[in-house]
Amino acid sequence: MEPDMENNTNIKNNKKRLGGLRTMPFIFANEVAEKLAVVGFAANMITYLTQQLHIPLAKSATTLTNFSGTASLTPLLGAFIADAYIGRFWTITIASVLYQIGMISLTISAVLPHFRPPPCGGNQVCQEATSWQLGVLYVSLLLTALGAGGIRPCVVAFGADQFDESNPKEKTRTWNFFNWYYFCMGVSMLLAVTVIVYIQDNVGWGWGFGIPTIAMAMSIVSFVGGYGMYRRLEPAGSPFTRLVQVMVAAYKKRKLPMVSDPSFLYENDEVDAAISLFGKLGHTKNFRFLDKAAIVTEEESTEIQKNNQIPNPWKLSTVHRIEEIKSLIRMSPVWSAGILVITASAQQGTFSLQQARTMDRHLFSTSFQIPPGSMSVFTMLAMLLTITLYDRILIPLTRRFTGLNRGISFLHRMAIGFFISVLATLIAGFIELKRKHVAAAHHLLDEPLTMVPISVFWLVPQYALHGVAEAFTSIGHLEFFYDQAPESMRSTATALFWLAISAGSYVSTLIVSMIHRFSARPDGSNWLPDNLNRGKLEYLYWIVTLLQFLNLLYYGVCVRFYTFKPLQLKVAVNEEDVGDVGKSGKEGGA
Structure with missing residues (x-):
């Protein structure tokens, strides 16, 4: 065999050996362990802040939404580093180590009593965490935010990179990857909001943070273990x-x-x-x-x-x-429409959780009580079920009518999610009215620490609807960014997904702050007091519902005038794929 022919054959064989389905266990294992770490402390953090650090409810809620917003801004930095300098693999690896350091710091602060104010109970006035104790918490959260900034924008794009776009057979697997990536993430989050939250509430915060910390270490080992099999695209400059x-x-x-x-x-x-x-x-x-x-x-x-x-x-x-820049400009209006969906779902980890804490959380007639932080299990279950039905039933069914490989377009998928999210917050307001009516009937309006005799399962509809909405909206958003972004900017485009989450979290903080300001009365009361029985939480839900409805109309206008990514000519790289393969991008939104 001649040298040139032998080299070409080696290159082709190497290309075939890299990437593909066999890399998915390493990537998914990393995602499962990483999300177990992230959600393991985030799902119940409102409880840690209010009960361990004695921070007031409203301040705790804004602290968490601000942290979520900051953690969702850092992906822009991570995407820039990945696309411009070191590539996605090394960005994910280094960011994971940073996240690990932040988790270790958070675990140590939960174990050593010097990092927390003294415990209190009964009618005793609780001492709020000091500035330096809060400083340790914020540094830990900052490290995890920086770590998340490198992981979040790169993992999805890196996983999709393992399938060769120039090969039509592998191209269809990319869209299945988005569904199953989110499914694995949902499974991990489900474990976090059940097992980890239970350990935090019943065993201790040291173990509650320690187990996610160990999971994060395992995720690093798993991801690096697949190094020799990954298809790694070189960075193409800033x-x-x-x-x-x-x-x-x-x-x-x-x-x-x-x-x-x-x-x-x-x-x-x-x-x-x-x-x-x-x-x-x-x-x-x-x-x-x-x-x-x-x-x-x-x-x-x-x-x-x-x-x-x-x-x-x-x-x-x-x-x-x-x-390239035209594509990003065209994507911006659709991107902005996703912000308010995040604002709506952000309430699940704050005020909805506090609602659950006041309600009867006994599981049927047993003595076991559902931890408030575990209520999001219904969100996860609804999301997982929706993803499974979507991938196994809805796609094959709708494909017969639309002719699209993915069944329905990502733009239509997002629209369905937006509509369901409107229903979720609308229903949440009426459920809060029901909870307060029961509290009033039993003369518990001024007893916030006494359980209101209404089952916590009344909250299941709003949690479940948010899960269904996320299955449609979030995956549709990821598909949209990956499909419509220029190929050299896919990490950056995926960072826009997290930027929408950041903006949604900050909008949530803004709405809560404005409600506190404009609903304040001379006696110091407002719509969102620590005693929810005397509050007007339903007004918050309905304000968000109205904003989401207007946002749905805005999204319809965005879709009406959206122009898809222009024709992208692809040169086939496999012998059986002779000639150029054209791609108009219209499958995404036809």
Whole structure:
């Protein structure tokens, strides 16, 4: 065999040996262990803050939503590092170590009594945690936030990278991956809100935080163990730099007349090779002011022809790079529509949990009580059941009518989730009215520590509906970002998913703060007091319901005018896939 043929054969064999389904156990094991660690302390953290650190309810709620918001901002940093410098594998690995350090710190603070205020009970006034005790907590949370910033935007994209987009057989597996990725994540969260929360409430916070810490260590070992089998895409340079270069070049040439034919705009396959492994983005007619960045002046044309030099990207951009920024601009309205869904679900870990704490949590006629933090188990079960039915039944069924490989488009999938989320918060308000009516009937309005004789299972509908909504909305969002984002920016695009979560958490904090401010009375009472029996929590739910309804109308407008990612020509890499494979992107939203 000739050397060149032998090298080509080795390259092809190596390509076939990397990635694929066999890498999924390592990636899923990492995700299961990582989510067990994350949810294991986050699901019941409101209890830790109020009962162990003696922080008031409203302050604890805003602390958690602020932390959630910060943790969902850091993925932008992680995505930038992954796409620009070290790739997704090393970003995930390093971030996991940071997360591990934060978990160890949090566990130590839960074990050693010096890191917590003294216990109190009965009518004794509880001493709130001191500034330095809170400082230890915040540093621990910051480390976990930084770790999450590297893990969250990269794991989904890294898992999808294991399937070759240029191979039609593997392309369909990518969409199954999103469903089963979220399913594995849901299983882990289910374990967290049952087993881990039970240990925290009944055994101790040292073990309650210690077990997730051990799980995080196991996730690192599992992920690194698959190193030799992963398909690892090399970083293609800073996507933010390219975006700025396009805008600068367009501004410099803003006074130039637009070319009559888009084919005259600058294109260079060599320049775009590293950021268009599966093909180039075609030209679109919207945002034409950016197209001026690709107008070739006479001076630039002479320089390119005579010296055969690559032009200065701050003066001349390719069509592909211009279309990258156009894609992100087009995605922004759809992205923003997901914010209020997160705002609605954020209440489950704060006020809904406090509702559960006041209710009868006995499991049927037994003496066992459901921990308040475990109520989200109904969210997880509903989400897992929805994902399973969606993947096994709904996709094959709807495929017959729509002709789409994934059954229904990701835009339609998100719309269904938005509508169900509206129902969830609407129902939550009426359930709170029912809970307070029972409390009033038994003269318990001024006894917040006394159990209200109403079953906690009244809260199941709102928890379950949020789970169904998440199965549609969150996975649809992930599919949307991965499909419609430029291939070189997929970590960055996935970070937008977490940025929406961040914005949703901050909006939740803003709404709660505004309610505290504008509902305050001279006697110090407001709609959201520590004693929910005297509060107006249902008003919060209904305000969020109204905002979500308006958001659903806004989303409909966004979908109506959305333009899908332009034609992306892909060169097949397998012998059986001869020629170019075209992709219009319309399957996502047709």
